[in-house]
Amino acid sequence: MSNTNTSSGHPGNTPSGHPGSGSAPSGDASASTGSPIKVILIDDEPLARMIVLEYLQSYPGITVLQECGDGFEGIKAIQQHHPDLIFLDIQMPKINGFEMLELVETPPAVIFTTAFDEYAIRAFEAHAVDYLLKPFSKERFDKALRKWLDHHASTRSAAPAGAPGSGPTPSASGSPGNLSAPAASSTDAIASDAADRTRELLETAAQSPAQQHRIVVKTGGKIKIIPTEDIHYLEASDDYVKIHTHNGAFLKNRTMGYFEKALDPAQFVRVHRSYILNIQQVTRIDPYEKDGHLCILQSGAHVPVSKTGYVRLKEVLGL
Amino acid sequence: MSFGLTLYTSATDSVVSNTLIAASCGFISNNLQYYLPKRERYWYILIISLGLSGLILLACKGLLVPILNDPKEAVNYAQFFSKSWPVRFDIIFLQVGCMTILSVLWYSSEEEQQNRQRRSDAEKLSKEAELFKLRQQLAPHFLFNSLNSISALIGSRPEQARKMIQQLSDFLRNNLKKEEQQWVPLSEELQYLELYLDIEKVRFGHRLDTVIECDENCLGSRLPPMLLQPIVENAIKFGLYDTTESVTISIRARIEDRFIRIEVQNPFDPDTTRPKKGTGFGLTSIQRRLYLLFARADLLETHVDNNLFTTTVKIPQP
Numbered sequence A: 001m002s003n004t005n006t007s008s009g010h011p012g013n014t015p016s017g018h019p020g021s022g023s024a025p026s027g028d029a030s031a032s033t034g035s036p037i038k039v040i041l042i043d044d045e046p047l048a049r050m051i052v053l054e055y056l057q058s059y060p061g062i063t064v065l066q067e068c069g070d071g072f073e074g075i076k077a078i079q080q081h082h083p084d085l086i087f088l089d090i091q092m093p094k095i096n097g098f099e100m101l102e103l104v105e106t107p108p109a110v111i112f113t114t115a116f117d118e119y120a121i122r123a124f125e126a127h128a129v130d131y132l133l134k135p136f137s138k139e140r141f142d143k144a145l146r147k148w149l150d151h152h153a154s155t156r157s158a159a160p161a162g163a164p165g166s167g168p169t170p171s172a173s174g175s176p177g178n179l180s181a182p183a184a185s186s187t188d189a190i191a192s193d194a195a196d197r198t199r200e201l202l203e204t205a206a207q208s209p210a211q212q213h214r215i216v217v218k219t220g221g222k223i224k225i226i227p228t229e230d231i232h233y234l235e236a237s238d239d240y241v242k243i244h245t246h247n248g249a250f251l252k253n254r255t256m257g258y259f260e261k262a263l264d265p266a267q268f269v270r271v272h273r274s275y276i277l278n279i280q281q282v283t284r285i286d287p288y289e290k291d292g293h294l295c296i297l298q299s300g301a302h303v304p305v306s307k308t309g310y311v312r313l314k315e316v317l318g319l
Numbered sequence B: 001m002s003f004g005l006t007l008y009t010s011a012t013d014s015v016v017s018n019t020l021i022a023a024s025c026g027f028i029s030n031n032l033q034y035y036l037p038k039r040e041r042y043w044y045i046l047i048i049s050l051g052l053s054g055l056i057l058l059a060c061k062g063l064l065v066p067i068l069n070d071p072k073e074a075v076n077y078a079q080f081f082s083k084s085w086p087v088r089f090d091i092i093f094l095q096v097g098c099m100t101i102l103s104v105l106w107y108s109s110e111e112e113q114q115n116r117q118r119r120s121d122a123e124k125l126s127k128e129a130e131l132f133k134l135r136q137q138l139a140p141h142f143l144f145n146s147l148n149s150i151s152a153l154i155g156s157r158p159e160q161a162r163k164m165i166q167q168l169s170d171f172l173r174n175n176l177k178k179e180e181q182q183w184v185p186l187s188e189e190l191q192y193l194e195l196y197l198d199i200e201k202v203r204f205g206h207r208l209d210t211v212i213e214c215d216e217n218c219l220g221s222r223l224p225p226m227l228l229q230p231i232v233e234n235a236i237k238f239g240l241y242d243t244t245e246s247v248t249i250s251i252r253a254r255i256e257d258r259f260i261r262i263e264v265q266n267p268f269d270p271d272t273t274r275p276k277k278g279t280g281f282g283l284t285s286i287q288r289r290l291y292l293l294f295a296r297a298d299l300l301e302t303h304v305d306n307n308l309f310t311t312t313v314k315i316p317q318p
Helices: A046-056 A071-081 A097-103 A116-125 A138-157 A181-207 A256-262 A309-317 B008-033 B041-065 B071-136 B139-156 B158-180 B186-207 B230-239 B284-295
Strands: A037-042 A062-068 A085-089 A108-113 A131-133 A214-219 A224-227 A231-237 A240-245 A248-253 A268-272 A275-278 A283-290 A291-296 A300-307 B206-216 B247-256 B258-268 B300-305 B308-316
Touching: A037 A046, A037 A071, A037 A309, A037 B230, A046 A062, A046 A108, A046 A138, A046 B139, A062 A071, A062 A181, A071 A085, A085 A097, A097 A108, A097 A116, A097 A181, A097 A214, A108 A116, A108 A138, A108 A231, A116 A131, A116 A181, A131 A138, A131 A181, A181 A256, A214 A248, A231 A256, A240 A256, A240 A309, A256 A268, A256 A275, A268 A300, A268 A309, A275 A300, A283 A300, A283 A309, A291 B158, A300 A309, B008 B071, B041 B206, B071 B284, B139 B186, B186 B206, B230 B247, B230 B258, B230 B284, B230 B308, B247 B300, B284 B300
Parallel strands: A037 A062, A037 A085, A085 A108, A108 A131, B206 B247
Antiparallel strands: A214 A224, A231 A240, A231 A275, A240 A248, A268 A275, A283 A291, A291 A300, B247 B258, B258 B308, B300 B308
């Protein structure tokens, strides 16, 4: 492909989809700043990664640091390289794309690719997240990438003009220290906005049937998939939720509200502000203090039940 | 004559009373055909029987006395009637009551049967719809990913792209054909599976190896179409990514009693993936399909042996 350099410095001005040949869009997104944009591809199919790689050839400003065949590799690669952007497939073996993102502490910008997944698509639409449906054309790919490049460029231009090559955005690097203070605050705001969007997207995605039956946690550098029937109860613990199971407790940095939505409501009941209970585990409910109750679980654990929680519990148990 | 009545009087009495009884039985039966009380059924039977019996009795007397021309006979009959009415009432009540009960039973059972028929029709319909959906479930994902692979191959390896288009069309053609059929022979299903595996090998590169073992006498066994493919797809999905080396998926078929027994085996990593007991992974839809077809929940089994995951499916043979 010929690399025609149109309207340098403003890739966003290139009209999407030239009428003639798919002439390469200006790949100089970062040419003005000098530092290449770091990208990681995560897809379980080599050919699917190959086509993204091929499409990216017309963007000399973008460097693909690594190709990953599954979510586990993806997490490692993201933590190692702090990419600016990842291309992420949803349906992958073991953990899917959403679950992988949940486990990354500061998720980079993502362009999702998927072949067919009703729930994922519904989640993307609900949160106005751009995604590529396989197989996608070069034009469609360019459009999505250019949109991100524009956004990326505007994030960068928020930095003072004197510090162009200041490296990756804070959202990806996790080390905003190398930016001057005022820039850091404004880019942080944009980054945190993106992070919020990602979190909301993951919250919706977690309600899909594929994910409703399990929770993925990271424990001591290893990833563990907990089937929901193994869960005894969940307990709020500062910014985390403690998941109590047969094999001990695991922490996940999500809110109680998140789990209340994500878990099957016929199986899990929010019995207390700080507790969600697996009703399969209940052996006895005793009155406790003046308005409350106490649930005794098969494991022997005691879980407090609030007044409204008791009403909810009775409803689900059909009492 | 008995009770001092003439033969003519007795005969008339008998004809009139029995006609009246028959008429009320007909009335009840007809009535219940259209209206069957749901609640207080027994009270309804009692009250309607008592009421009708009383009416018959009154009508009997009201009709007979004027019919008998001879005034003496009429007086005789009136006397006889006033003595015999309790017995008559009992008998009439018994007859009418029996008829009512019989009608209620008859129409209830008829209604029940109709309901059952309707229910089974509705069930059959929803079952067919569900079976259709279960059969369809896995196709779109596979299809679009395959098209994506073709798209990737076109640039660098056009020959291979063309070959894959051929394989994919064969696969789809088979798929369409099978939607019509209820049963297919194993030999056909295995051919179809090989086609599917060839496409998967393109998608997943050289890391996928497959072994198919099948006794000669199995080849004619019948199975529901497209049952094996999702099982194998499952095995590939969970087998392929636990190691970075190549993975062998094996498929073995043999006859066992009156079943064809098919085993699909894939390696997995017990540390990162923990298959659930019963139906692990994505096998629930197959379990459901088998249940709908054979009304048995034990035809699909999974087994974990160290790092080997085995899915066994048994299909009853006629």
